[in-house]
Amino acid sequence: MDHYKSKKIPIFAGYINLKAINGVIFPSYAQNQINKEYITNKIGGEFFMSTNENTYGKNNIVLRSLLEEKSLKGVCFLSVFSLPDNKSQRLEIYKIALKKKKHLHFVFEEFSIKKLNDLEKVEEMFIFNSKFFTEKKNTLSKFERQFLNNSWAFV
Amino acid sequence: MLNKKEISSFQKNGYLVKKTSDLKSLNNLQDFIYKILSKDKKNVPKDKIKYFETLHSFIKKKELNNFRVSAITNVNKNKKFRDYYYNSAKEILDGLVGNEIAMQKKINLSIQIPNDNKSMLPMHSDIYAGESPFEVVVWIPLMNVKKSTHSMFITNPKDNIKINKEITKSKNKTIIKIYNKYKKKFKFLKINYGEILVFSPIIQHGNVINTTKETRISLNCRFKSLLSPYDVFSKTHRNIPHFFQPYIVKPLTKIGFNFIESVNKKKFHGSL
Numbered sequence: 001m002d003h004y005k006s007k008k009i010p011i012f013a014g015y016i017n018l019k020a021i022n023g024v025i026f027p028s029y030a031q032n033q034i035n036k037e038y039i040t041n042k043i044g045g046e047f048f049m050s051t052n053e054n055t056y057g058k059n060n061i062v063l064r065s066l067l068e069e070k071s072l073k074g075v076c077f078l079s080v081f082s083l084p085d086n087k088s089q090r091l092e093i094y095k096i097a098l099k100k101k102k103h104l105h106f107v108f109e110e111f112s113i114k115k116l117n118d119l120e121k122v123e124e125m126f127i128f129n130s131k132f133f134t135e136k137k138n139t140l141s142k143f144e145r146q147f148l149n150n151s152w153a154f155v
Numbered sequence: 156m157l158n159k160k161e162i163s164s165f166q167k168n169g170y171l172v173k174k175t176s177d178l179k180s181l182n183n184l185q186d187f188i189y190k191i192l193s194k195d196k197k198n199v200p201k202d203k204i205k206y207f208e209t210l211h212s213f214i215k216k217k218e219l220n221n222f223r224v225s226a227i228t229n230v231n232k233n234k235k236f237r238d239y240y241y242n243s244a245k246e247i248l249d250g251l252v253g254n255e256i257a258m259q260k261k262i263n264l265s266i267q268i269p270n271d272n273k274s275m276l277p278m279h280s281d282i283y284a285g286e287s288p289f290e291v292v293v294w295i296p297l298m299n300v301k302k303s304t305h306s307m308f309i310t311n312p313k314d315n316i317k318i319n320k321e322i323t324k325s326k327n328k329t330i331i332k333i334y335n336k337y338k339k340k341f342k343f344l345k346i347n348y349g350e351i352l353v354f355s356p357i358i359q360h361g362n363v364i365n366t367t368k369e370t371r372i373s374l375n376c377r378f379k380s381l382l383s384p385y386d387v388f389s390k391t392h393r394n395i396p397h398f399f400q401p402y403i404v405k406p407l408t409k410i411g412f413n414f415i416e417s418v419n420k421k422k423f424h425g426s427l
Binding site for chain 1 (some may be wrong): 166169260277280282288312315316319355357358382384385386387388389390391392394395396397399400404408409412415418420
């Protein structure tokens with residue numbers, strides 16, 4: 001008779017954080033739509049809508065609460081950069097997630113944290129959240145000016 | 156390796172057409188697209204190029220966009236496809252861009268069936284949409300592309316300077332008026348299967364209605380040096396993680412950035 005039982009669909013929360021992801025702020029409704037689409041179509045889970053992370057606190061209270069929630073299989077983020085900027089706070093989040101066996105999914109990067117070995121790949125991504133990659137380029141330094149040559153001017 | 160003549164040609168023309176140094180990877184791209192586009196279709200020619208050229212007789216115009224979107228979704232699901240793509244153009248990218256690479260997250264598929272007025276892309280420079288002048292577009296045809304409306308059009312750096320000035324400064328002219336004025340300064344490119352087109356997105360380019368009797372199928376994807384600027388003058392989404400993905404990251408880049416992070420976190424006294 002077992003084959004008549006429908007398989008339980010795992011539930012994932014969509015995490016909403018209103019900080020900029022490399023210069024782009026996604027409104028809550030857009031984050032909800034992106035997370036829902038990813039959870040439903042990519043992970044094959046059921047979407048759970050959560051509240052916005054507290055923009056005033058620095059304790060990631062909404063995220064920590066979601067990780068403590070027994071009914072959830074995991075949490076879906078727009079990006080790795082939606083995680084706390086502070087490394088020790090991130091490590092705390094990973095610790096809770098691994099202990100509670102929660103999966104963390106990242107939509108833009110299309111990868112996830114399910115086990116300890118997955119952490120390195122996610123942490124490596126934080127190189128690309130440094131100013132070198134996120135600051136707008138408007139001027140040239142003295143060093144860069146040595147490369148100026150009109151024959152390479154395309155505009 | 157690109158030779159001096161090829162680099163000069165890129166400098167003069169703003170683009171380069173060169174045979175791939177990895178035909179096997181290119182053939183893999185072609186095989187993959189053939190499989191996707193022929194799925195659930197009857198009496199499809201076994202000759203891949205023949206099928207691509209006559210694709211319009213296997214699909215209704217109305218269905219084209221859904222067909223294309225579904226194919227693009229399939230392409231981008233496949234990680235190997237990205238490797239085949241990069242390897243097909245690696246020699247040219249090594250010469251023009253470098254070997255530590257950021258790759259556009261989504262590879263695009265273009266299907267230009269005869270007389271389709273919904274797939275036109277008027278003259279434009281990708282820079283206007285916030286793309287980095289440090290990147291190149293790698294454009295790969297999956298068949299022979301004729302020097303006609305079957306292909307895409309592009310101008311050259313010298314004329315691009317004039318056109319760009321007019322586009323960015325004119326107060327009453329439209330894009331189409333400016334295009335018509337400079338029409339003779341654009342050319343359609345002939346590119347044979349096995350060749351790769353690489354161009355600077357700064358240069359004005361686009362396509363018109365394909366008035367030939369054959370469909371054209373091509374792929375395009377953008378590449379840049381990982382450590383070159385992303386948001387130039389305007390802050391947009393053309394960066395990591397929105398538009399680009401780190402594709403090749405060398406160990407010393409990881410060591411260097413981690414070193415800076417450690418000093419900033421005062422793990423030790425690193426300033427001199």
